[in-house]
Amino acid sequence: MALTLKDLINKQIPLNGGHRMCGGCPVPVIVKQVLMSTDHPKIIGNATGCLEVATTIYPYTAWNHPWIHNAFENVAATVSGIEAAHNALSRIGEVPEHNKDAKFIAFAGDGGTYDIGLQSLSGALERGHNMLYVCYDNEGYMNTGIQRSSATPIGANTTTTPIGSESYGKTQSRKDLLSIVAAHHIPYAASTSPHNWMDAMKKSKKAIETQGPTFLLYFAPCIPGWKIPSDVWKKLSETAVKTCFWPLIEFEDGKWSLTGESKLIAEGKMPKIPVEEFLKSQGRFKHLFTDKNKHVIEIIQKDVDKSWNYYKGLAGY
Amino acid sequence: MTETKKGWKDLPIGGNILEAGNSQHYFTGTWRTYKPITDLDKCINCLQCWMFCPDNSIVIKDGKMDGQDYDHCKGCGVCAAICPVKAIDMIKEEK
Numbered sequence A: 001m002a003l004t005l006k007d008l009i010n011k012q013i014p015l016n017g018g019h020r021m022c023g024g025c026p027v028p029v030i031v032k033q034v035l036m037s038t039d040h041p042k043i044i045g046n047a048t049g050c051l052e053v054a055t056t057i058y059p060y061t062a063w064n065h066p067w068i069h070n071a072f073e074n075v076a077a078t079v080s081g082i083e084a085a086h087n088a089l090s091r092i093g094e095v096p097e098h099n100k101d102a103k104f105i106a107f108a109g110d111g112g113t114y115d116i117g118l119q120s121l122s123g124a125l126e127r128g129h130n131m132l133y134v135c136y137d138n139e140g141y142m143n144t145g146i147q148r149s150s151a152t153p154i155g156a157n158t159t160t161t162p163i164g165s166e167s168y169g170k171t172q173s174r175k176d177l178l179s180i181v182a183a184h185h186i187p188y189a190a191s192t193s194p195h196n197w198m199d200a201m202k203k204s205k206k207a208i209e210t211q212g213p214t215f216l217l218y219f220a221p222c223i224p225g226w227k228i229p230s231d232v233w234k235k236l237s238e239t240a241v242k243t244c245f246w247p248l249i250e251f252e253d254g255k256w257s258l259t260g261e262s263k264l265i266a267e268g269k270m271p272k273i274p275v276e277e278f279l280k281s282q283g284r285f286k287h288l289f290t291d292k293n294k295h296v297i298e299i300i301q302k303d304v305d306k307s308w309n310y311y312k313g314l315a316g317y
Numbered sequence B: 001m002t003e004t005k006k007g008w009k010d011l012p013i014g015g016n017i018l019e020a021g022n023s024q025h026y027f028t029g030t031w032r033t034y035k036p037i038t039d040l041d042k043c044i045n046c047l048q049c050w051m052f053c054p055d056n057s058i059v060i061k062d063g064k065m066d067g068q069d070y071d072h073c074k075g076c077g078v079c080a081a082i083c084p085v086k087a088i089d090m091i092k093e094e095k
Ligand SMILES: Cc1ncc(C[n+]2csc(CCOP(=O)(O)OP(=O)(O)O)c2C)c(N)n1
Pocket: A048, A049, A050, A051, A071, A072, A073, A108, A109, A110, A111, A112, A113, A138, A140, A141, A142, A143, A144, A149
């Protein structure tokens, strides 16, 4: 199946309108890109978080796929259990023909993945289930009111890293989840961003069609959490990639590579722009643009460069 | 919007929701402060707005962009911001 908008518009949408995600939230777009990348029947699990809460406010659901929510910390275990049950039922001939080729997909936020769900994810990857785990990374616990997570970047103002006379926001760097996941030697893992829908959908398709556990780390700007207007996330995601704050990376059969704009930057065909361009339009970093805090922007730039150079090196540049 | 809520005796066992995607019956269009208005003469039918609308509110008719679904459109402005030919304007909603 070719991924063209002309074909995609004729297909069943996975998530209907009428859900209660914030106006302008990119997460429903992420769900659409992942689930529309192939035609397989799909069974979805959702960790607690914005996507789970706001798409299933009783007595409504926005989902057009079988969908389950269990708890905050265990979506990987839940979905891996469904996959195991599907296999057991298949062996005794209890799975109807049209569902034989079903795919199992978990969605979770960064809190539910980097932090509380990490051991559940690690277990599922190690056991080798045939499933895709998608982390939409909005860099904080947003559903409960913008607390920091281990995915929150340096300098961000959150309710648990509040700014003040003695604080410029979070002091620690983001956890490098992609490398942690890749260390399980799974067949496929990648980072992507919804603004580059072709990159995102190609990776989603590969991740769904690959046998074994696969993983996608998706950039997901948050309107109230990042204090941004509702119509800017596409541009902002593009800037995140062009500053190398959010490189587009692929890990396939043990080999690392860069894709999309990140590949062009690594090859010197596109300029790498200063991280300031990414920070300046977001309310969560507003306090950094003062005399007192501007040294933090240098700290963030160093942090971004260190991670970018590391992945560039892995990809052989 | 007004809705009548079912009592526990009328709810499906386990509180299950029996209709997939029934959020369609819930109208988030009431959230809007600004309303997207499309000039279909300007539209080049690139379908970018369909891809990037978070609320599935770009109407497609005969394979072409045909304005917005105002029952569900939240007025976020994403479609207007990303349209390459500026075919969509955001205007203040009249209540
Ligand atoms: C064990 C447990 N602890 C705390 C909570 C409360 N809780 C619900 S959602 C949430 C935050 C989710 O954050 P994240 O996974 O980043 O997803 P997001 O809300 O950003 O989409 C928390 C702390 C819970 N449901 N379960």
